[in-house]
Amino acid sequence: MYERFVPPCGGQPQFEPKEVSSLSESNAYRLNSKEVARATEEWMTRRGVSKGQIGQLVMLLQKDYFPELTLDECIANVEAVLSKREVQNAVLTGIQLDMLAEERKLLPPLQNMIENDEGLYGCDEVLALSIVNVYGSIGFTNFGFIDKFKPGVLKKLNEKNGKDVHTFLDDIVGAIAAAASSRIAHRKQAEREEKEEAVLPGDGSGEE
Amino acid sequence: MYERFVPPCGGQPQFEPKEVSSLSESNAYRLNSKEVARATEEWMTRRGVSKGQIGQLVMLLQKDYFPELTLDECIANVEAVLSKREVQNAVLTGIQLDMLAEERKLLPPLQNMIENDEGLYGCDEVLALSIVNVYGSIGFTNFGFIDKFKPGVLKKLNEKNGKDVHTFLDDIVGAIAAAASSRIAHRKQAEREEKEEAVLPGDGSGEE
Amino acid sequence: MYERFVPPCGGQPQFEPKEVSSLSESNAYRLNSKEVARATEEWMTRRGVSKGQIGQLVMLLQKDYFPELTLDECIANVEAVLSKREVQNAVLTGIQLDMLAEERKLLPPLQNMIENDEGLYGCDEVLALSIVNVYGSIGFTNFGFIDKFKPGVLKKLNEKNGKDVHTFLDDIVGAIAAAASSRIAHRKQAEREEKEEAVLPGDGSGEE
Amino acid sequence: MYERFVPPCGGQPQFEPKEVSSLSESNAYRLNSKEVARATEEWMTRRGVSKGQIGQLVMLLQKDYFPELTLDECIANVEAVLSKREVQNAVLTGIQLDMLAEERKLLPPLQNMIENDEGLYGCDEVLALSIVNVYGSIGFTNFGFIDKFKPGVLKKLNEKNGKDVHTFLDDIVGAIAAAASSRIAHRKQAEREEKEEAVLPGDGSGEE
Structure with missing residues (x-):
């Protein structure tokens, strides 16, 4: 028989306030955002991907x-994406x-699927799309396009040399590029509207 | 002040059982799945898209x-996708x-965005991705690729003649094609494994 | 310098530069972001939802x-979400x-499904999730929770009076609340880290 | 006959046909779907989750x-979800x-985030949602609800004993339950329509 679930009555806390309780412990774990950001940068560099390439x-x-x-503008937008x-x-x-797949530390059959960039394994695309989503759905197309043609650094990441595994990273790099492209599209629109406003004669009221 | 929300106590129903209540009304609305399927087919045809083209x-x-x-196999897979x-x-x-955008029946500025297939409007991609998702994440890449190059019927759907609006349909058709491709990839793998099994000498136990 | 990427063969444009071409037409459509933002605010108010309620x-x-x-903080975060x-x-x-469903201007069977908030129609959830996604995946849980219990203004939006249709709006309002909650969670973490840094004795270098 | 699509220029292959090339290698990797299915079942059991609990x-x-x-029906639907x-x-x-987090084999700060089920780490929700999506968007709400209240086996998975880590599994189990619920909703609708059809007087043609 299944246990009947009785969501708690008023008065009682509806759910354990996770953050609050963990804050009260001494020596408690605390998220260090700067460390996460720093590690992201370091790992990408170590795995052979620069911001310039993206x-x-x-x-x-x-x-x-x-x-x-300009390329500098593109890189600045990549950096903005990477700051999220x-x-x-x-x-x-x-x-x-x-990395774990390279070191053969995953359990089979996951090891085999990731090591061989199995076409029917899609968790890499799933993680990649969570990146694209942050800058909205207009990036889906760019992600798919770049993931199909694998230009530039993506080509290098996809070369199978029997040693390096970049099953996740190549999708992730494509997703970062697609997200940065979405960001640019949004920004350029804002710039254009600002410029147009500046040249339009106002109604004299001094108000928008 | 905000009202304190007290999720209901045990004994009481946790939430209104929507389906049950609507069933008890006379003349109640009831979903007719065959009608939904039939309308889908009819609308696609009317809007100029055939299963053969997809x-x-x-x-x-x-x-x-x-x-x-074969093309017949492709069409059969498109039909399977369309049955969902x-x-x-x-x-x-x-x-x-x-259609409402063509008839100029949407309120501005939504009318303008859909009518002009605004690049920063992404609800068409959002709906399209919900189609791709049904056959798993491996379809994202194919969707993006096809949505970028707009081959075949997608080219026709994208021609702006100042009359027809296919802002949603072109993404949706691309998504159906991507989903059908995912379905084929999964099926072909199953076929291959079945074939391999058939030629492998068993262990004589008659069991898998 | 960046390498020019020339997929398949150089010289030809890979795809029509949509924005560029539309810019060159006179009387061309142009996205007006302020108008989109203003309409969003107006429509929500007209449909009976205030920022305070969210x-x-x-x-x-x-x-x-x-x-x-504080409630003011919550509202400020709702406004930030609505600015996207x-x-x-x-x-x-x-x-x-x-609105079109209320006016019975949709074609059957779509009219019936939206008018009756059909449980097996999920395009409302799909659009809602595209809102949640902007502030990351941590909002999925809050969206689902609030969409199940329909507290506060969501209860009102869900009352079927045979006249008003809020099939999309109730999911959208829940999604905005979930997205604003994600935004708060991210901000509060940043605030905490800043505070901790301020009280930590530095290494005297004056640098981070 | 279908028109051969030759994006940019014909003759050259547009992209490396990955599957085809890997097939031609001897000792090549091949996906074994039965092994993947078997491992899924085994790992879930080892991690303390039964189909009955889901x-x-x-x-x-x-x-x-x-x-x-009935519970048997629920379990049958869980099995159908797990077969995908x-x-x-x-x-x-x-x-x-x-498991790797339990063994402390992940690099910091990922180790810390997964080990402590960090609230601002959302890759667990991202993977979970890819499960829900397979049965359509109607499952989002159920996923969020169950992920908030953590009833039944989810409560056990969430107990922090300083040893077991189930940061991903608890979201995944909730997602499987939500997906199975969507599957049931779709099936029950089909059953109802079949039943209604059976009792309706036909038009005498013997055809649908």
């Missing part, structure tokens, strides 16, 4: 829409799984 | 992986919004 | 974690569909 | 809607990360 992917995705776009906690979590988790 | 998109996405794939309620809901909702 | 939902979701949280274009798009699209 | 969660979620629902590859991939990946 910036180049962004440039490829956006140059036809914004001909004046949701993105950092996905990067760290994905790289960790890639 | 099948061709599937063929384009999958032929390099499965050289023996989640897919039908997205198709009907998307086409409805396209 | 703020109360946020308070309900977060008060056990952050006892010092992805959110505005979902709000406008959802409310539009609700 | 079935009880399903019962809790669905009993008010379908009073005649997308679900198996998420289960194996999540449990693997939990």
